Amino acid sequence: MLESQTVTKMPQKMKNTSVKRGQPKSSGSVPTDQPVVKKKKKVFKDESFPRGGSVKTQEIKDQSSLQEVANPDAQLFKEVEEEHKSLQSKKKKREEAKKAKFLQKPKMPSLVDSLPEAHLLTRQILAPGMLILGCVKEVHEYSLNISLPNNLTGTVALTQISPAYTEQLQRLSQMSEEDLMSEDTEVADLPTLFKIGMIVTCKILSVQNSKQSGVKVKLSLNPQDINKDLTPEGLHNGMAVFGSISSVEDRGYVVDLGIKGVKAFMKSLDAEKYVQLHNEGFPLRVGQPVTCALKVGEDRMERAVGETRTINVTIDPSEVTTAQIEDAMEVKFNCLAPGMKVTTRVMKVCENGGVVVKFLSFKGSVPVTHLSIKTPHKGNQMMARILYIQPTTKSVVLTTLPHIVDYSGAPVKTSLTQYDKGDIIEEARVLYTDHKRGAYLKIQDGVTALAGLKNLSDEKVTDLKAHFKRDSIHRCRVLGVDLMDNVVHVGMKKSLFSKSFVSLKSLHPGDLFECEVVELKDKGVIVKSGHISGIIPKMHLADIPLKMPEKRFIPGKKVKCRVLKNDLSKKSLVLTAKRSLVNTQLPLLTDLSQLEAGLQTEGYVIKTYSKGVLVGFYANVKGFVPKKELSTEEIAHPEKVFYTGQVVKCRVLSWNLDKGTVTLSFKSDDWKQHGSKLANVPEDFQIGKSVDCKVTEKRKTGLDVVLKPSGVSAFLPRIHLSDSLATCDLMLEVTDVGSVLKNCVYFSRSNVLILSKRKSIVDYCRENAVVTNVTDLKDGMLIPGTVKSIHSRFGIFVELPSGLVGLAPNRFVSDRQWQKAKEQYHIGQAVIARILQSNRDDNKCLVSLRMQECYQGNTEVDLVEDYLMALDKIEDQKSRFPPGIKIGGVYKASLVGRSDDKMIYKLADSGISVSCPLDLMDEEDETDNNNSLEVAVLNFNVKDNCISVVAKQDIVKAINGKSKAKGKVNQKVEGKALMVCDEVTVVILQGQLEGQLAHVPTRKHLNDVLSPTFSTGQDVMIFVKKVVNGHIVGVPNYPMSRTKHQSVEGLDIEDGKFNLDPGNVVEGRLQKLKKRSGILVNLVGGAKGVVCLTDLYDEYQNDPLSKFHQGQHLKCYVIDLGPKQTYQLSLRRSRVFNDKSDVKDPEVLGVKSLKVGQELRGYIVKKTSSDLLVRIGRDVFGTIDGADFSHIDRRTKRLLFNAKIVISTKVIGLDGDKVHLKFLSYKEEESGRKAIKRQHSVESVTSEEELKPKPGVKSKDKQKTEETQESTKKKRKKVVDKNNSDKKQSNELSNEPTSGSQNSTDELPRLKIDYAFSWDADLTLPPTENMENSSDESDSEETQKKTKKSKKDMTKEEIMLFEFEKRQLEGSVRPEKTEDFDRMVLQSPDSSLVWIRYMAHHLESSEIEKAQAVAERALKTISFREEQERLNVWVAYLNLENMYGTPAQLQKVLERAVQQNEPLSVYQQLINIYVKSGKLEEAEQLYNKMVKKHSANKSVWLGFGDFFFRNGRVESARKLLQRSLNSLEKRDHVDTISKFAQMEFKYGEAERGKTMFENILVNYPRRTDLWSVYIDMVVKSGDLEGARLLFERVINLQMAMKKMKFFFKKFLDFEEKHGDESSVAAVKQKAQEYVDSH
DSSP states (O other): OHHHHHHHHHHHHHHHHHHHHHHHHHHOOSOTTSOOOOOOOOOOOOTTOTTOOOOOHHHHHHHHHHHHHHOTTHHHHHHHHHHHHHHHHHHHHHHHHHHHHHHHSOOOOOHHHHOSSOOOOOTTTOOTTOEEEEEEEEEOSSEEEEEEGGGEEEEEEGGGSOHHHHHHHHHHHHSOHHHHHHSOOOOOOHHHHOOTTOEEEEEEEEEEEETTTEEEEEEEOOHHHHSTTOOGGGOOTTOEEEEEEEEEOSSEEEEEOOOTTEEEEEEHHHHHHHHHHHSTTOOOOTTOEEEEEEEOOSOHHHHTSSSOEEEEEEOOHHHHHHOOOOTTSOOOGGGOOTTOEEEEEEEEEOTTSOEEEEETTEEEEEOGGGOSSSSOOTTOEEEEEEEEEOTTTOOEEEEOOHHHHTOOSSOOOOGGGGOOTTOEEEEEEEEEEETTTEEEEEOGGGOEEEEEGGGSOSSOOSOHHHHSOTTOEEEEEEEEEETTTTEEEEEOOHHHHHSOOOOGGGOOTTOEEEEEEEEEOSSEEEEEETTEEEEEEGGGSSSSOOSOGGGTSOTTOEEEEEEEEEETTTTEEEEEOOHHHHTOOSOOOOSGGGOOTTOEEEEEEEEEETTEEEEEOSTTOEEEEEGGGSOSSOOSOHHHHOOTTOEEEEEEEEEETTTTEEEEEOOOTTSOOTTOSOOOOOTTOOTTOEEEEEEEEEOSSEEEEEEETTOOEEEEEGGGSOSSHHHHHHHHHHOOTTOEEEEEEEEEESSSEEEEOOHHHHHHHHHSOOOOSGGGOOTTOEEEEEEEEEETTTEEEEEOGGGOEEEEEGGGTOSSOHHHHHHHOOTTOEEEEEEEEEETTTTEEEEEOOHHHHOOSOOOOHHHHHHHHHHHHHHHOTTTSOTTOOTTOEEEEEEEEEOSSEEEEEETTTOOEEEEEGGGSOGGGSSOTTOEEEEEEEEEETTTTEEEEEOOHHHHHHHHTOOOOOOOTTOEEEEEEEEEOSSEEEEEEOGGGTTOEEEEESSSSTTOOSSOOOOTTOEEEEEEEEEETTEEEEEEOOOOOOOTTOOSTTOOTTTSOOOOSTTOEEEEEEEEEETTTEEEEEETTSOEEEEEGGGSOSSOOSSTTTTOOTTOEEEEEEEEEOGGGEEEEEOOHHHHSOOOTTOSSOOOOOGGGOOTTOEEEEEEEEEOSSEEEEEOSSSOEEEEEGGGGTTSOHHHHHHHHTTOSOEEEEEEEEETTEEEEEEEEEOOOOSSSOSSOOOOOGGGOOOHHHHSOOTTOOOHHHHHHHHHHHHHHHHHHHHHHHTHHHHHHHHHHOSSOOOTTTSOOSSOOOOOOOSOOOTTSOOOOOOOOSSOTTSOHHHHHHHHHHHHHHHHTSOHHHHHHHHHHHHHHHTSSOOOSHHHHHHHHHHOTTOHHHHHHHHHHHHHTTOHHHHHHHHHHHHHHSOTTOHHHHHHHHHHHHHHHHHHSOHHHHHHHHHHHHHHSOHHHHHHHHHHHHHHTTOHHHHHHHHHHHHHHTTTOHHHHHHHHHHHHHTTOHHHHHHHHHHHHHHSOGGGHHHHHHHHHHHHHHHSOHHHHHHHHHHHHHHOTTOHHHHHHHHHHHHHTTOHHHHHHHHHHHTTSOOOHHHHHHHHHHHHHHHHHHSOHHHHHHHHHHHHHHHHHO
């Protein structure tokens, strides 16, 4: 019975125990985040109860008495328990002691413990290294002001934007002024990159606290500073990360995220929406900040493989707004950054109103000012963004304000932006008060305002709640706007309302402005008036430059200024304190609309140039004063008469509103003229007298000096430092302030005293009495001078000593080719002039610069001596180049990069970059980027700030081991030209002086500008003249110039062809081999030609230039006249001998001829960092990814990259003019056997007969081809014959020929419109062919049979219906319904003819809008590759709007057409439309627009002239000719005048046309084409006697025999047509006499 009771009672006890064990868990009395010490549980280990549970000791004591009464056997259990206690007492004590020790250890505090309250951001919390979210508050020229939380402000310097932007700024700072003027710099300014309201992530660099200026926080926006702790493994799809645009690519942008091992790329499509909505449609610029949403995929393990990973990002506003970190993502703490969006849950509401939240696996806080919920409760979920992260405490603060949480990357636009500083708000309702911050108020549109404690009242407020009760109304004034906290800061003190607040908006350029001096800085004086700050630039402090401005501008002093510029976007106010401008009585020029001819106003000099002075006015209005308008007196050096900041009076001459240019003049009788006073001179002054001087200031244009011992100021221009312009740059560089210059001479005196140090002038003044008056000049005098100006019509003006000016007429500029010689002269160049004639009345003289009159047979080496002395000084000057680098020195260098014509190396010791021309280096070094080698220094180029070296190892070794023998005067030495400069050539010597460098004059005389110079590698014989400081100076044997009768050596001119018209075969001799390019050819008659690599063979060969050598005789096919008067030639057998039987590599004539998938062969001609440039045609190139060549060995790569191996490629993409290729294979080098059938060697080409194919002999391939073609013709003859008539109709409408069996007929033929489209033209749709080219021949025959069989079984109605549909598809039936046209455009979506006919169909029904809709539909449907088809539709669209639309609609269509097509083509088509519709005025306006935009295009001017002539406006056309000559390049002048002369014959006066031709032929008497055109025009005008006189003149000229043969033949044809037998016989007699005499 005892056993049964025991068994029955135990379940009840266990049940009670289990219930009591669960009670503490449900009570919730112990907080989860507090440590809990639990009592030791009792564990039963009795053998009878192996599964006994544990109970608490206290519970057992409470129940023991009850169980004793209820059950007598309970004592048994009690004894067992007591026994168990005694057994386990020691173990229990040990465990409790261990647990107590564990509880005493310091526990890591949670984030809530570290932030018991959600504190506001204060100055004390700010610390370097802290990441924080900010909002762009102000954008200045060189810095940004960033609004931080709690009304704090930070500053971002210009160099803390991004590394790429800083690199751009560094390159910009290193550019010279000329480069800045000539090149289009792409560096964006800060207002372009940043907009007010843009939210950015910042990093605090430093925090400075001062009592005077408060706290100064310097920030950085560099992504590498902000995201440096992020790792690739921590990136997740959809995460928002702050970055910056690093570079702009063709298909997108490279984004700098600052994450090591991660490259980010953003496609153009992902940026398109942001660009259109928030960037005004302009592409993103380098340095522009972006908030990106990551697109990294889902597989994290895949992203963690490799060293560098490329991810895609997007800035699409919709995706950036929704980008957030999900709770399921595993994000480490160091991967958190401000701006990231998360989901939070409120854990605790703090006493100060803020909350503690939990997000992801972290905890953070939200201050009360950044809560969007008024009364948050525990457990609330909120979307938030990280506001800032403290690096020391690892605490995270978030914000839930909607304008930040929903930020899409665009500038924040809230209702706060309507308030400006100083605005008065009449009614503001108190919401609540905060004893730490102030009173919160509600103003208009629900905007919250905050009145700080200091701005509540002028008196001390003791009880805040009593003074500012809830819902009370107060008057306040706006003090500022805080976009981060989304509040307006206001003040309610009465003293604030008494101040006069002037806003920037109320200030306009030209307004007077009284202000107070705040601070004097390097850039100028900072002034302030109320809350408005401005700056007075240094040049505007006074009328004259102040030496000690700090004495005049004392902080706190009141000054009166005038507003120069007020930029509201940058919040920049620029003032002037010049009394002349502040107190001026003349009109103020603040806008171009105020301009009037003769308007007198006052401005200030911005900058002086050699050609004039730039004058500034108000609101960035500027004007230019040409040199001739500076004064009534001549001012040769404006920089010496005018200074920057000088106040000047001027009058308006002319202006151009389209270009924004204004032309001014300083000439006027109302004020004193500038430069009218002669410069002061010493008592012993005399032109030509030698004098010493001391340099006081160095300018870009020369040296300011004082004379010794008189102390009179003078000026030594840069061009008068030496006879060589290059040496002038060197001398100016090495001359320091304080240097004493000896042996200078007085050159001229006007408003400035000019000195000269030229050797030619100094020697002339020492040996001759200087002529100071024209009356003393005598014919034949040789006088040194300076090129003053170059006039296209008259000649060259030369300035002589004493200020005399002589004119060298065009015919006296050079012995021959004076037009070309004029192009070789430069302003400031030293020349020797011979006096031809002097005019005492006009005080002028005529001079000659021709060599035959000025060269006396001696070559002076003084020019080289000056050059070497300047180089020696450059070597010693440590400021520009590192010390120790000498001319001729050998140094170790490594390859850095490459440009088009040179390689860039870096010297190992000094680290300076040097350049080496490609001609002076070994071929194997060009592709080895890691190559380290030795180079030898040849030259210091001061202008380009670089050192020129030679890298050919044989030359370097020769220089390094040069002979120690010394050169002797008059010693004859052989050498080789290394570097040819304008004035000096560097030669490496051979023989006794082997390895030594010598310097020789490039030309034998100052006026010798046309003689052929040396070429690199040319052998030279020199005579040593001097040894200057170890440098050998010599005189070379100069290359002989050709006489007018000399031709290409070795060519049979009499028998060879001389006609260079395209399509002719001419003879030439190979001049030079150009690797990666082709060959240069000298043609008969002195012309130049070039043969591209792809025009050498019909089957491309490895090492294509190996079979050619210099001087080789070639027969060339003339393709066209290319740029720089160089003919494009071809040596292809298919061109030269018209033998197309063996063409393996057809010519690629343009990108339009290519198709995706087409396989081509070519040569690699250039290597970049990632791509390779492949030449596949004459002017057609493609790009290949460099990674495709990673498996090829190094030696083969070197050959491939030097265009020595043919490669096979495949077209994988066409993007405009860009061709994207895929590498397939390369042609193996042949070893013992031919891999591919070889092309005939060019060397074996001797005559056409040898290379003509022998009759009866055919190759296998050709035989197979002919058999195939023959069988094809037989099989398809019926089909072709059947459609012959249809093809004729198609060919009449289409410019593309169709062939019966070869061309694709899936689409209709294309229409090419070269004229204005006419709606009334009868357009018949071209037929489609009745077969498919893609089908097999047998299939075609079976299809025809089935069709015939099926037609037999048809009824009569079905046959008629079948025939109608067939004719409709073939185009023989004109569509009549909209459905018919829809069917046609589906069949041929890229045919412009179908679309245009569709438009005409709607116009016949007067449905204009439907026709417009069809045009829009066509433009969307036609492929972008079909440029001509799209242009046709655009032309039709323009015609439609011209006939039925408004001018505004036409203008919109025109703007779109110009954007999507070649603008010139669109404009020309529209002009044709205007002319056809009789709108001549609109056509003229469009032509005026074209000649402005395309002023260098000859065809535009000719078209405009033809327009005037055709419409009877002859005088306008003649004036247009003068305008065109001022805009076109000189090489186009002759052709332009010739065309206008032809127009005169057709539409104007024939006599005037004759005069124009005569004037041209005076300068170009041997131009065959001009004579031919002239004679033809005279014949057409009916003046036969005049034509005979011209023939008589031309056959008596001294020209080549081939040209004379041409004219005699033309003369004979003329007499046979218009003369009689006697005149014909006379011509033959004259021809016979000519042949006998020659």
